[in-house]
Amino acid sequence: MDETVKPLRIPPQISVYADKHNILHLVQSMLSSLVIDQPEDPITYLISLLQRSTFDxxxxxxxxxxxxxxxxxxxxxxxxxxxxxxxxxxxxxxxxxxxxxxxxxxxxxxxxxxxxxxxxxxxxxxxxxxxxxxxxxxxxxxxxxxxxxxxxxxxxxxxxxxxxxxxxxxxxxxxxxxxxxxxxxxxxxxxxxxxxxxxxxxxxxxxxxxxxxxxxxxxxxxxxxxxxxxxxxxxxxxxxxxxxxxxxxxxxxRTRSYCRTPRILLLGPPGSGKSHQARLLSEKYKMVDVCCGQLLRSVAADGSDLGQEIQPYLDDGRPVPDSLVLKVLDERLSRVDCSCRGWILHGFPRDLQQAKSLQQTQIQPNRFHLVTRPAPSSEVQNRLKTRPEDSAHTLTHTLSQYRTHTAALQSVYPAGVHIDADQDPRSVFETLESLLTAH
Missing domain, CATH: 3.40.50.300 (P-loop containing nucleotide triphosphate hydrolases)
Structure with a gap:
């Protein structure tokens, strides 16, 4: 990677503040009113809009x-x-x-x-x-x-x-x-x-x-x-x-069509279809699909200083330290494409500590979905193997870890919506889509 050319970054706090105070909706409403009414004195007109007892x-x-x-x-x-x-x-x-x-x-x-x-x-x-x-x-x-x-x-x-x-x-x-x-x-x-x-x-x-x-x-x-x-x-x-x-x-x-840049967190056990649903959402709504595992491998391969720190952990099959993962996520999710188009994160966090650490970085999702479909048998677990680390033993251990941390993760994201993924992937996507577009 050419270290002299750094991608433009937008601090994630801006998106969080904009969501909290409905800034995008406010700007959209004011611009729409200007275009429709075309007042002779736009400044005075906008001031009068903001002085309404209730803008909405x-x-x-x-x-x-x-x-x-x-x-x-x-x-x-x-x-x-x-x-x-x-x-x-x-x-x-x-x-x-x-x-x-x-x-x-x-x-x-x-x-x-x-x-x-x-x-x-x-x-x-x-x-x-x-x-x-x-x-x-x-x-x-x-x-x-x-x-x-x-x-x-x-x-x-x-x-x-x-x-x-x-x-x-x-x-x-x-x-x-x-x-x-x-x-x-x-x-x-x-x-x-x-x-x-x-x-x-x-x-x-x-x-x-x-x-x-x-x-x-x-x-x-x-x-x-x-x-x-x-x-x-x-x-x-x-x-x-x-x-x-x-x-x-x-x-x-009482529902409002607030303009919000989607920041989606998909949680679920191995084999529940997180990657597939993320890809479908990304393709349809042009959001950035951020798979934590793929992102780490990509950074490790780019030759940067951060990538060189990550590579040994991937070579040995060890978990990458949370501090390094958070640096990678912070850099990726604050790029212009994620800030403007929105993102879908999956593969992180996996436990309570990771979830709390993610919140402290100001990377705060505004949509949470818990995709629940554990592999029903060892035969299915074996079928899911696509990489060396996807052995039945590893999947069983990962699934056990997920079950251990599920309740804790739900406490961090109480607004999370559960979706039963034990059905056709297209049906899962339609359910997911309806919840994401709900007011």
Whole structure:
């Protein structure tokens, strides 16, 4: 190795700090807002963003067919999140000149008019500071795309669903509180307050034929709406108790797509498939695959001073001292490719002391996975032999050591997620992938 040319290194503390304070997400959000809003005074605009009481103000779209329960969920959601509840009715009841121009339009507004109404409302200070919940808007793919082009981009889109026969049954029993506008149902949702129950009225806003037409219109548009929001969409079955529906919606809304550079630690016994899963993840997500054993052999072969210290241990089949391993890992994981693309480390740590030493170097993973698949028999252990050190005796000893240290390692990485690797490798990968991409 040419000692005069040293790879650029980025201290690992930077990534740890960025994760802790969501710096990457903050920068991404601010840049996105700048590009979308294009303010005349960018500095003042960014300062106002940072001065929000909550920077991650909710931006939610709640969709679904008539009588699916949108209004009830949206009203409760906006109350709990302290966000502004925006409906088509509230937009049209506004006293602004623009809303007055739309009073005589049909239910589905022209996309251009709808966009102008929504922009006017969401630009008001309450929506800017507290966030918003759009109920039943947009109503078509054209409206959705027009809103996106105008910079109205939700972070979460919930689509409530139920069979048509259930929806039609709900419309027949729909009741409305004339004072609050809250929606109830004589069979499904009944108010706890007797005073409210006494003043409920039958919903006269739509005749039966119109309700059926509204449902048919939604069914024609639902595929286009889904495709417009596919990356932020969750479909929830509303044909279940209202409390369960709401909790599923709330759980989804509270997830955040934080931008984080993945730093993955794969732990598991010999033969559990760590190397194979690391390779699959590396190939798909372009992360750096860091196998500790291969890395040590590579450094030993490069002729560097550190490599010359490591070589005798490899020649004799002795464990490389932790101090040397940590030097190698610190150098490799702080290179630009690992800092920018992320990394997957496997083969280290193997015991409690190694795990604690790794933490002290500021090399801190943000994803932990314990791949559990011990070799079920000596025949399988013999089959796993690919190098001289992979004898059945060595594997049995290594497996025993792993079992001894497993509990201690779990105490260091309590957030570790267990995956049963005693299944097809592709199934293991799909499980692993779903956990890594979860919010």
């Amino acid at each position: 103000s909710p931006r939610v779209v709640l969709l679904g067919p008539p009588a699916v329960g949108k209004h009830t969920v949206a009203k409760k959601l906006s109350s709990e999140l302290r966000a502004v509840h925006v409906t088509l009715q509230s937009l049209l009841s506004d006293q602004s000149e623009l809303s007055t121009q739309t009073q005589n339009t049909e239910q589905e507004l022209p996309a251009e008019l709808l966009v102008r109404l929504i922009q006017q409302r969401l630009n008001q200070i309450d929506c800017f500071n507290r966030g918003w919940v759009l109920e039943g808007i947009p109503q078509s793919r054209l409206q959705a795309l027009s809103l996106q082009q105008a910079g109205v981009i939700p972070e979460h889109v919930v689509m409530l669903e139920a069979p048509d026969d259930v929806l039609l049954e709900r419309t027949r029993g729909k009741l409305v509180d004339p004072l609050t506008g809250d929606v109830y149902h004589q069979n499904f949702i009944w108010p706890d307050d007797d005073a409210v129950a006494e003043r409920l009225e039958t919903d006269q806003s739509r005749i039966e034929r119109q309700r059926l037409a509204d449902l048919q219109h939604y069914r024609r548009e639902v595929t286009g709406l889904s495709s417009a929001y596919q990356h932020v969409l969750k479909v929830i079955n509303s044909d279940q108790p209202h409390t369960d529906v709401y909790q599923q919606v709330l759980s989804f809304i």
